[in-house]
Amino acid sequence: MGYSFTExxxxxxxxxxxxxxxLPIPYLLSTQIESYRKFLQADANPDGRIEKGLQAAFKSVFPIESFNGSAALEFVSYRL
Structure with a gap:
């Protein structure tokens, strides 16, 4: 059987x-759920959250100010 130049x-x-x-196959869904739980920090007190996950994302974006400086949005906390 002949082969072409591209084959x-x-x-x-x-x-x-x-x-x-x-090796045992890990249960990957539990890894994702645990990672998401750490990202949300839902079980932590809003004042006691560490600068990680969703808290860090909000802190990095806020405050948002208008172009002329007359209005500003500040992040206080989030609640789930």
Whole structure:
């Protein structure tokens, strides 16, 4: 069988089958849920939140001031 110039023989490695007992598959949804919980800091008191996650995102954006300086929006806290 002849091959064209654009078609080359390539060795293929299959990663679809894993040998048993190599590594356990982690439950990835729990990792995402835990990360989101840390991002929101919903269980923390609004005054006691650390500068991380959503709190840090709000603090980095605010205060927002108008062009002429007559109005400003300031971030106080958030509640879920």
């Amino acid at each position: 080359k023989k390539r060795l293929r490695k299959s990663f679809s089958k894993r040998p048993e007992g190599v």
